[in-house]
Amino acid sequence: MSQSIIPATIFNNIRIVLCQTSHPGNIGSAARAMKTMGLQHLYLVKPDKFPDAHATALSTGAADLLERAIVTETLSEALTDCAFAIGMSARKRYLSHETVGARVAAIEASKIATNQPIAFVFGTEMSGLSNAELDCCQMLAMIPANPEYSSLNLASAVQVMCYELRMAILEGKIDATEANELATNDALEGFYAHLEQTLLHIGYLNPAAPKKLSERLRRIYARARLEKEEVNLLRGVLTLTQEPRKHNKY
Protein backbone atom coordinates (compact mmCIF):
# COMPACT_ATOMS: atom_id res chain seq x y z
CA MET A 1 0.00 0.00 0.00
CA SER A 2 1.47 3.30 -1.06
CA GLN A 3 1.00 6.08 1.43
CA SER A 4 1.75 9.77 1.20
CA ILE A 5 3.56 11.11 4.25
CA ILE A 6 2.57 14.36 5.86
CA PRO A 7 5.43 15.83 7.93
CA ALA A 8 2.93 17.46 10.33
CA THR A 9 1.65 13.99 11.28
CA ILE A 10 5.16 12.78 12.06
CA PHE A 11 6.02 15.86 14.16
CA ASN A 12 2.74 15.41 16.02
CA ASN A 13 3.51 11.75 16.79
CA ILE A 14 6.80 12.53 18.57
CA ARG A 15 7.01 13.28 22.28
CA ILE A 16 10.01 14.37 24.35
CA VAL A 17 10.08 12.90 27.85
CA LEU A 18 12.33 14.41 30.55
CA CYS A 19 12.80 12.22 33.62
CA GLN A 20 13.28 13.74 37.08
CA THR A 21 14.81 16.97 35.84
CA SER A 22 16.51 18.82 38.74
CA HIS A 23 16.75 22.34 37.34
CA PRO A 24 13.51 23.93 36.12
CA GLY A 25 15.59 26.22 33.87
CA ASN A 26 16.58 23.16 31.87
CA ILE A 27 12.91 22.32 31.31
CA GLY A 28 12.34 25.79 29.86
CA SER A 29 15.43 25.59 27.64
CA ALA A 30 14.42 22.14 26.43
CA ALA A 31 10.95 23.44 25.52
CA ARG A 32 12.55 26.26 23.50
CA ALA A 33 14.86 23.78 21.76
CA MET A 34 11.88 21.54 20.87
CA LYS A 35 9.80 24.37 19.47
CA THR A 36 12.60 25.71 17.27
CA MET A 37 12.62 22.30 15.60
CA GLY A 38 8.81 22.06 15.29
CA LEU A 39 8.14 19.58 18.11
CA GLN A 40 5.40 20.30 20.64
CA HIS A 41 4.65 17.40 23.03
CA LEU A 42 6.63 17.62 26.28
CA TYR A 43 6.22 15.06 29.08
CA LEU A 44 7.81 15.53 32.49
CA VAL A 45 8.27 12.54 34.78
CA LYS A 46 8.51 13.65 38.43
CA PRO A 47 10.25 16.98 37.82
CA ASP A 48 11.88 18.47 40.95
CA LYS A 49 10.08 21.81 40.47
CA PHE A 50 7.37 22.48 37.94
CA PRO A 51 5.75 24.80 37.05
CA ASP A 52 8.46 27.30 37.93
CA ALA A 53 9.25 30.90 37.00
CA HIS A 54 12.75 29.87 35.91
CA ALA A 55 11.39 27.36 33.43
CA THR A 56 9.02 29.95 31.96
CA ALA A 57 11.78 32.58 31.70
CA LEU A 58 14.13 30.29 29.80
CA SER A 59 11.45 28.95 27.47
CA THR A 60 11.08 32.49 25.99
CA GLY A 61 8.62 32.10 23.10
CA ALA A 62 7.90 28.44 23.88
CA ALA A 63 5.85 28.99 27.05
CA ASP A 64 2.89 27.36 25.27
CA LEU A 65 4.75 24.02 25.32
CA LEU A 66 5.21 24.32 29.08
CA GLU A 67 1.54 25.14 29.59
CA ARG A 68 0.55 22.02 27.69
CA ALA A 69 3.31 19.81 29.21
CA ILE A 70 2.04 16.60 30.81
CA VAL A 71 3.46 15.76 34.23
CA THR A 72 3.45 12.11 35.31
CA GLU A 73 4.59 10.06 38.29
CA THR A 74 6.20 7.29 36.25
CA LEU A 75 7.92 6.90 32.89
CA SER A 76 5.44 4.20 32.00
CA GLU A 77 2.56 6.71 32.25
CA ALA A 78 4.44 9.15 30.03
CA LEU A 79 4.79 6.39 27.43
CA THR A 80 1.04 5.60 27.32
CA ASP A 81 0.04 4.74 23.73
CA CYS A 82 3.63 4.92 22.50
CA ALA A 83 4.75 2.25 20.06
CA PHE A 84 8.45 2.91 20.45
CA ALA A 85 10.65 4.59 23.06
CA ILE A 86 14.26 5.62 22.48
CA GLY A 87 16.38 6.30 25.57
CA MET A 88 19.18 8.86 25.29
CA SER A 89 22.50 7.63 26.60
CA ALA A 90 25.86 9.39 26.86
CA ARG A 91 27.71 6.13 26.46
CA LYS A 92 27.19 2.58 25.33
CA ARG A 93 25.64 1.00 28.40
CA TYR A 94 24.18 -2.35 27.59
CA LEU A 95 25.25 -4.78 24.96
CA SER A 96 21.71 -6.10 25.24
CA HIS A 97 20.13 -2.81 24.10
CA GLU A 98 20.39 -1.82 20.48
CA THR A 99 22.43 1.42 20.53
CA VAL A 100 22.60 3.76 17.52
CA GLY A 101 23.77 7.30 16.77
CA ALA A 102 21.32 10.22 16.97
CA ARG A 103 21.09 10.45 13.18
CA VAL A 104 20.07 6.82 12.72
CA ALA A 105 17.70 7.01 15.70
CA ALA A 106 15.96 10.02 14.14
CA ILE A 107 15.38 8.17 10.88
CA GLU A 108 14.18 4.97 12.59
CA ALA A 109 11.87 6.83 14.95
CA SER A 110 10.42 9.06 12.22
CA LYS A 111 9.50 6.00 10.17
CA ILE A 112 7.45 4.59 13.03
CA ALA A 113 6.00 8.05 13.75
CA THR A 114 4.42 8.11 10.29
CA ASN A 115 1.56 6.18 11.91
CA GLN A 116 2.17 5.64 15.65
CA PRO A 117 3.32 7.79 18.59
CA ILE A 118 6.95 7.44 19.66
CA ALA A 119 9.05 8.99 22.45
CA PHE A 120 12.59 10.16 23.09
CA VAL A 121 13.44 9.77 26.77
CA PHE A 122 16.06 11.92 28.56
CA GLY A 123 17.40 11.16 32.05
CA THR A 124 18.50 13.45 34.87
CA GLU A 125 21.22 16.05 34.42
CA MET A 126 23.61 14.20 36.70
CA SER A 127 23.24 10.53 35.99
CA GLY A 128 21.10 10.05 32.91
CA LEU A 129 18.50 7.29 32.78
CA SER A 130 18.20 4.70 35.52
CA ASN A 131 18.28 1.02 34.64
CA ALA A 132 14.55 0.75 35.31
CA GLU A 133 13.92 3.65 32.90
CA LEU A 134 16.15 2.10 30.25
CA ASP A 135 14.09 -1.06 30.54
CA CYS A 136 11.06 0.91 29.31
CA CYS A 137 12.92 1.74 26.07
CA GLN A 138 13.30 -0.36 22.94
CA MET A 139 16.43 1.37 21.64
CA LEU A 140 19.21 3.61 22.93
CA ALA A 141 20.53 6.64 21.06
CA MET A 142 23.88 8.35 21.59
CA ILE A 143 25.00 11.76 20.43
CA PRO A 144 28.56 11.25 19.19
CA ALA A 145 30.75 13.36 21.49
CA ASN A 146 34.32 14.05 22.53
CA PRO A 147 35.32 10.96 24.52
CA GLU A 148 37.34 13.20 26.87
CA TYR A 149 34.36 15.44 27.62
CA SER A 150 30.99 14.10 26.58
CA SER A 151 28.82 16.02 29.04
CA LEU A 152 26.22 17.80 26.90
CA ASN A 153 23.86 20.11 28.73
CA LEU A 154 20.35 18.56 28.88
CA ALA A 155 18.77 21.24 26.66
CA SER A 156 21.68 20.95 24.20
CA ALA A 157 21.09 17.21 23.91
CA VAL A 158 17.39 17.89 23.30
CA GLN A 159 18.36 20.49 20.68
CA VAL A 160 20.64 18.12 18.76
CA MET A 161 18.16 15.23 18.88
CA CYS A 162 15.24 17.43 17.74
CA TYR A 163 17.44 18.94 15.00
CA GLU A 164 18.21 15.45 13.69
CA LEU A 165 14.48 14.61 13.78
CA ARG A 166 13.66 17.74 11.78
CA MET A 167 16.39 16.91 9.26
CA ALA A 168 15.17 13.32 8.93
CA ILE A 169 11.53 14.32 8.47
CA LEU A 170 12.07 17.23 6.10
CA GLU A 171 14.87 15.78 4.01
CA GLY A 172 12.48 13.14 2.77
CA LYS A 173 14.41 10.19 4.10
CA ILE A 174 11.25 8.68 5.55
CA ASP A 175 9.34 6.08 3.62
CA ALA A 176 5.89 5.34 4.93
CA THR A 177 6.38 2.18 6.90
CA GLU A 178 4.91 -0.92 5.37
CA ALA A 179 5.38 -2.79 8.62
CA ASN A 180 2.62 -4.05 10.87
CA GLU A 181 1.45 -2.02 13.83
CA LEU A 182 3.84 -2.16 16.78
CA ALA A 183 2.53 -2.97 20.23
CA THR A 184 1.95 0.09 22.42
CA ASN A 185 3.82 0.60 25.66
CA ASP A 186 0.66 -0.36 27.61
CA ALA A 187 0.33 -3.63 25.69
CA LEU A 188 4.01 -4.39 26.34
CA GLU A 189 3.70 -3.65 30.05
CA GLY A 190 0.64 -5.90 30.24
CA PHE A 191 2.63 -8.65 28.56
CA TYR A 192 5.64 -8.20 30.89
CA ALA A 193 3.39 -8.38 33.96
CA HIS A 194 1.72 -11.49 32.56
CA LEU A 195 5.12 -13.02 31.81
CA GLU A 196 6.46 -12.35 35.32
CA GLN A 197 3.36 -13.75 36.93
CA THR A 198 3.59 -16.86 34.73
CA LEU A 199 7.24 -17.38 35.65
CA LEU A 200 6.27 -17.19 39.32
CA HIS A 201 3.45 -19.63 38.70
CA ILE A 202 5.64 -22.24 37.08
CA GLY A 203 8.33 -21.72 39.72
CA TYR A 204 11.06 -20.42 37.35
CA LEU A 205 11.21 -17.03 39.02
CA ASN A 206 12.15 -17.09 42.68
CA PRO A 207 10.99 -13.81 44.27
CA ALA A 208 13.65 -14.23 46.97
CA ALA A 209 16.43 -14.42 44.31
CA PRO A 210 15.08 -12.89 41.11
CA LYS A 211 18.55 -12.65 39.47
CA LYS A 212 17.43 -9.83 37.18
CA LEU A 213 15.46 -12.37 35.21
CA SER A 214 12.61 -9.96 34.39
CA GLU A 215 15.03 -7.24 33.22
CA ARG A 216 16.87 -9.67 30.96
CA LEU A 217 13.65 -10.93 29.41
CA ARG A 218 12.41 -7.35 28.87
CA ARG A 219 15.56 -6.53 26.92
CA ILE A 220 15.12 -9.52 24.65
CA TYR A 221 11.56 -8.48 23.78
CA ALA A 222 12.59 -4.81 23.51
CA ARG A 223 15.08 -5.72 20.79
CA ALA A 224 12.44 -7.77 19.02
CA ARG A 225 10.14 -4.71 18.63
CA LEU A 226 6.97 -6.73 19.15
CA GLU A 227 3.99 -6.12 16.95
CA LYS A 228 0.49 -5.82 18.40
CA GLU A 229 -0.55 -9.24 17.10
CA GLU A 230 2.62 -10.86 18.39
CA VAL A 231 1.90 -9.68 21.94
CA ASN A 232 -1.51 -11.34 21.72
CA LEU A 233 0.14 -14.53 20.48
CA LEU A 234 2.70 -14.56 23.30
CA ARG A 235 0.05 -13.85 25.91
CA GLY A 236 -1.93 -16.80 24.56
CA VAL A 237 1.12 -18.95 25.27
CA LEU A 238 1.35 -17.58 28.80
CA THR A 239 -2.32 -18.18 29.52
CA LEU A 240 -2.02 -21.80 28.43
CA THR A 241 1.20 -22.23 30.39
CA GLN A 242 -0.68 -21.41 33.58
CA GLU A 243 -3.56 -23.79 32.96
CA PRO A 244 -3.52 -27.15 34.69
CA ARG A 245 -1.69 -29.53 32.34
CA LYS A 246 -4.03 -31.47 30.08
CA HIS A 247 -3.29 -34.43 27.89
CA ASN A 248 -1.21 -33.46 24.93
CA LYS A 249 -3.85 -33.29 22.24
CA TYR A 250 -1.48 -33.98 19.35
Add this chain to the structure above:
Amino acid sequence: MSQSIIPATIFNNIRIVLCQTSHPGNIGSAARAMKTMGLQHLYLVKPDKFPDAHATALSTGAADLLERAIVTETLSEALTDCAFAIGMSARKRYLSHETVGARVAAIEASKIATNQPIAFVFGTEMSGLSNAELDCCQMLAMIPANPEYSSLNLASAVQVMCYELRMAILEGKIDATEANELATNDALEGFYAHLEQTLLHIGYLNPAAPKKLSERLRRIYARARLEKEEVNLLRGVLTLTQEPRKHNKY
Protein backbone atom coordinates in the same frame (compact mmCIF):
# COMPACT_ATOMS: atom_id res chain seq x y z
CA MET B 1 48.90 14.60 -4.55
CA SER B 2 47.29 12.11 -2.25
CA GLN B 3 47.11 13.21 1.36
CA SER B 4 46.04 11.37 4.47
CA ILE B 5 43.68 13.36 6.67
CA ILE B 6 44.14 13.55 10.39
CA PRO B 7 40.90 14.53 12.17
CA ALA B 8 42.89 16.25 14.95
CA THR B 9 44.33 18.66 12.37
CA ILE B 10 40.87 19.57 11.11
CA PHE B 11 39.49 20.10 14.63
CA ASN B 12 42.51 22.27 15.41
CA ASN B 13 41.96 24.41 12.31
CA ILE B 14 38.41 25.42 13.28
CA ARG B 15 37.64 28.43 15.43
CA ILE B 16 34.32 29.60 16.84
CA VAL B 17 33.90 33.38 16.92
CA LEU B 18 31.18 34.99 19.08
CA CYS B 19 30.50 38.66 18.28
CA GLN B 20 29.43 41.11 20.98
CA THR B 21 27.80 38.52 23.20
CA SER B 22 25.58 40.23 25.82
CA HIS B 23 25.22 37.46 28.41
CA PRO B 24 28.45 35.96 29.79
CA GLY B 25 26.49 32.79 30.66
CA ASN B 26 26.04 32.19 26.95
CA ILE B 27 29.81 32.34 26.45
CA GLY B 28 30.26 29.63 29.10
CA SER B 29 27.53 27.45 27.61
CA ALA B 30 29.00 27.88 24.14
CA ALA B 31 32.44 26.80 25.41
CA ARG B 32 30.88 23.67 26.92
CA ALA B 33 29.05 22.92 23.66
CA MET B 34 32.29 23.30 21.68
CA LYS B 35 34.31 21.04 23.96
CA THR B 36 31.70 18.25 23.90
CA MET B 37 32.22 18.16 20.14
CA GLY B 38 36.03 18.32 20.32
CA LEU B 39 36.54 21.96 19.31
CA GLN B 40 38.84 24.19 21.32
CA HIS B 41 39.50 27.61 19.78
CA LEU B 42 37.10 30.28 21.03
CA TYR B 43 37.35 33.92 19.91
CA LEU B 44 35.29 36.67 21.49
CA VAL B 45 34.80 39.95 19.65
CA LYS B 46 33.96 42.77 22.09
CA PRO B 47 32.04 40.68 24.63
CA ASP B 48 29.90 42.76 27.02
CA LYS B 49 31.44 41.09 30.09
CA PHE B 50 34.39 38.76 30.04
CA PRO B 51 35.92 37.10 31.99
CA ASP B 52 32.91 36.63 34.25
CA ALA B 53 31.93 34.22 37.02
CA HIS B 54 28.71 33.38 35.19
CA ALA B 55 30.60 32.29 32.08
CA THR B 56 32.90 30.08 34.14
CA ALA B 57 29.98 28.52 36.05
CA LEU B 58 28.11 27.55 32.89
CA SER B 59 31.20 26.23 31.11
CA THR B 60 31.44 23.45 33.78
CA GLY B 61 34.30 21.21 32.56
CA ALA B 62 35.22 23.50 29.68
CA ALA B 63 36.77 26.31 31.73
CA ASP B 64 40.08 25.63 29.94
CA LEU B 65 38.53 26.92 26.68
CA LEU B 66 37.53 30.16 28.42
CA GLU B 67 41.02 30.58 29.86
CA ARG B 68 42.54 30.26 26.39
CA ALA B 69 39.81 32.30 24.63
CA ILE B 70 41.11 35.18 22.54
CA VAL B 71 39.34 38.52 22.99
CA THR B 72 39.52 41.02 20.12
CA GLU B 73 38.19 44.49 19.32
CA THR B 74 37.11 43.66 15.77
CA LEU B 75 35.90 40.63 13.84
CA SER B 76 38.70 41.16 11.37
CA GLU B 77 41.28 40.58 14.13
CA ALA B 78 39.52 37.38 15.19
CA LEU B 79 39.76 36.16 11.59
CA THR B 80 43.54 36.70 11.35
CA ASP B 81 45.10 33.92 9.25
CA CYS B 82 41.70 32.42 8.42
CA ALA B 83 41.16 31.24 4.87
CA PHE B 84 37.38 30.99 5.12
CA ALA B 85 34.72 32.47 7.39
CA ILE B 86 31.13 31.22 7.62
CA GLY B 87 28.57 33.54 9.18
CA MET B 88 25.62 31.98 11.00
CA SER B 89 22.28 33.39 9.97
CA ALA B 90 18.77 32.61 11.20
CA ARG B 91 17.29 33.46 7.84
CA LYS B 92 18.26 33.96 4.24
CA ARG B 93 19.54 37.52 4.25
CA TYR B 94 21.36 38.31 1.07
CA LEU B 95 20.91 36.85 -2.33
CA SER B 96 24.50 37.96 -2.90
CA HIS B 97 25.89 35.69 -0.16
CA GLU B 98 26.02 31.96 -0.77
CA THR B 99 23.71 30.49 1.91
CA VAL B 100 23.73 26.79 2.79
CA GLY B 101 22.38 24.52 5.54
CA ALA B 102 24.50 23.69 8.59
CA ARG B 103 25.22 20.18 7.29
CA VAL B 104 26.60 21.38 3.97
CA ALA B 105 28.53 24.20 5.67
CA ALA B 106 30.18 21.67 7.99
CA ILE B 107 31.36 19.55 5.08
CA GLU B 108 32.60 22.53 3.04
CA ALA B 109 34.40 24.09 5.99
CA SER B 110 36.00 20.83 7.09
CA LYS B 111 37.46 20.32 3.63
CA ILE B 112 39.21 23.67 3.78
CA ALA B 113 40.25 23.01 7.39
CA THR B 114 42.26 19.99 6.28
CA ASN B 115 45.02 22.50 5.56
CA GLN B 116 43.98 26.04 6.50
CA PRO B 117 42.27 27.70 9.48
CA ILE B 118 38.58 28.53 9.11
CA ALA B 119 35.99 30.22 11.35
CA PHE B 120 32.30 30.01 12.20
CA VAL B 121 31.00 33.43 13.20
CA PHE B 122 27.99 33.93 15.53
CA GLY B 123 26.27 37.28 16.06
CA THR B 124 24.60 38.80 19.12
CA GLU B 125 21.75 37.05 20.93
CA MET B 126 19.24 39.69 19.86
CA SER B 127 20.04 40.60 16.31
CA GLY B 128 22.61 38.21 14.91
CA LEU B 129 25.43 39.46 12.71
CA SER B 130 25.59 43.06 11.52
CA ASN B 131 25.96 43.80 7.83
CA ALA B 132 29.59 44.83 8.37
CA GLU B 133 30.26 41.48 10.10
CA LEU B 134 28.55 39.55 7.31
CA ASP B 135 30.84 41.32 4.87
CA CYS B 136 33.82 39.62 6.56
CA CYS B 137 32.32 36.19 5.74
CA GLN B 138 32.54 34.21 2.53
CA MET B 139 29.48 32.04 3.13
CA LEU B 140 26.37 32.03 5.30
CA ALA B 141 25.06 28.96 7.10
CA MET B 142 21.53 28.44 8.40
CA ILE B 143 20.27 25.87 10.89
CA PRO B 144 16.96 24.65 9.45
CA ALA B 145 14.30 25.66 11.99
CA ASN B 146 10.59 26.00 12.56
CA PRO B 147 9.60 29.01 10.43
CA GLU B 148 7.10 30.02 13.13
CA TYR B 149 9.74 30.02 15.88
CA SER B 150 13.31 29.94 14.69
CA SER B 151 14.96 31.54 17.72
CA LEU B 152 17.67 29.10 18.79
CA ASN B 153 19.54 29.99 21.95
CA LEU B 154 23.12 31.06 21.08
CA ALA B 155 24.75 28.08 22.82
CA SER B 156 22.23 25.72 21.17
CA ALA B 157 23.18 27.07 17.75
CA VAL B 158 26.86 26.57 18.62
CA GLN B 159 26.02 23.02 19.78
CA VAL B 160 24.24 22.07 16.55
CA MET B 161 26.93 23.59 14.32
CA CYS B 162 29.76 21.91 16.25
CA TYR B 163 27.83 18.61 16.21
CA GLU B 164 27.55 18.81 12.42
CA LEU B 165 31.28 19.56 12.21
CA ARG B 166 32.10 16.51 14.33
CA MET B 167 29.81 14.35 12.21
CA ALA B 168 31.37 15.65 8.97
CA ILE B 169 34.93 15.13 10.19
CA LEU B 170 34.47 11.72 11.79
CA GLU B 171 32.11 10.21 9.25
CA GLY B 172 34.88 10.39 6.68
CA LYS B 173 33.06 12.66 4.29
CA ILE B 174 36.12 14.86 3.94
CA ASP B 175 38.48 14.40 1.05
CA ALA B 176 41.77 16.21 1.39
CA THR B 177 41.29 19.25 -0.75
CA GLU B 178 43.32 19.33 -3.93
CA ALA B 179 42.58 23.02 -4.37
CA ASN B 180 45.13 25.80 -4.20
CA GLU B 181 45.69 27.69 -1.01
CA LEU B 182 42.96 30.23 -0.27
CA ALA B 183 43.87 33.79 0.58
CA THR B 184 43.86 34.52 4.31
CA ASN B 185 41.54 37.10 5.83
CA ASP B 186 44.49 39.50 6.20
CA ALA B 187 45.39 39.19 2.53
CA LEU B 188 41.74 39.80 1.60
CA GLU B 189 41.50 42.86 3.83
CA GLY B 190 44.71 44.21 2.31
CA PHE B 191 43.23 43.71 -1.15
CA TYR B 192 39.91 45.38 -0.20
CA ALA B 193 41.76 48.41 1.22
CA HIS B 194 43.90 48.59 -1.93
CA LEU B 195 40.78 48.31 -4.10
CA GLU B 196 38.94 51.08 -2.26
CA GLN B 197 41.91 53.37 -2.41
CA THR B 198 42.29 52.69 -6.13
CA LEU B 199 38.61 53.45 -6.75
CA LEU B 200 39.09 56.76 -4.94
CA HIS B 201 42.20 57.46 -7.00
CA ILE B 202 40.48 56.93 -10.32
CA GLY B 203 37.40 58.86 -9.15
CA TYR B 204 34.93 55.98 -9.35
CA LEU B 205 34.23 56.04 -5.62
CA ASN B 206 32.82 59.29 -4.30
CA PRO B 207 33.45 59.42 -0.53
CA ALA B 208 30.49 61.80 -0.17
CA ALA B 209 28.12 59.30 -1.82
CA PRO B 210 29.73 55.85 -1.57
CA LYS B 211 26.49 54.00 -2.51
CA LYS B 212 27.61 50.80 -0.76
CA LEU B 213 30.07 50.27 -3.58
CA SER B 214 32.73 48.71 -1.33
CA GLU B 215 30.23 46.33 0.28
CA ARG B 216 28.95 45.17 -3.09
CA LEU B 217 32.45 44.56 -4.41
CA ARG B 218 33.40 42.65 -1.23
CA ARG B 219 30.48 40.28 -1.73
CA ILE B 220 31.50 39.54 -5.29
CA TYR B 221 35.01 38.60 -4.19
CA ALA B 222 33.67 36.71 -1.13
CA ARG B 223 31.67 34.44 -3.41
CA ALA B 224 34.72 33.92 -5.61
CA ARG B 225 36.75 32.46 -2.70
CA LEU B 226 39.99 34.05 -3.86
CA GLU B 227 43.18 32.06 -3.79
CA LYS B 228 46.41 33.52 -2.44
CA GLU B 229 47.94 33.87 -5.90
CA GLU B 230 44.80 35.47 -7.28
CA VAL B 231 44.95 38.24 -4.67
CA ASN B 232 48.50 39.01 -5.77
CA LEU B 233 47.34 39.11 -9.37
CA LEU B 234 44.44 41.47 -8.61
CA ARG B 235 46.65 43.75 -6.53
CA GLY B 236 49.06 43.91 -9.45
CA VAL B 237 46.18 45.24 -11.54
CA LEU B 238 45.36 47.83 -8.88
CA THR B 239 48.95 49.02 -8.62
CA LEU B 240 49.18 49.55 -12.38
CA THR B 241 45.77 51.25 -12.41
CA GLN B 242 47.11 53.93 -10.11
CA GLU B 243 50.30 54.61 -12.07
CA PRO B 244 50.38 57.61 -14.38
CA ARG B 245 49.16 56.42 -17.77
CA LYS B 246 51.99 55.51 -20.15
CA HIS B 247 51.88 54.78 -23.79
CA ASN B 248 50.10 51.55 -24.45
CA LYS B 249 53.04 49.28 -25.08
CA TYR B 250 51.14 46.76 -27.18
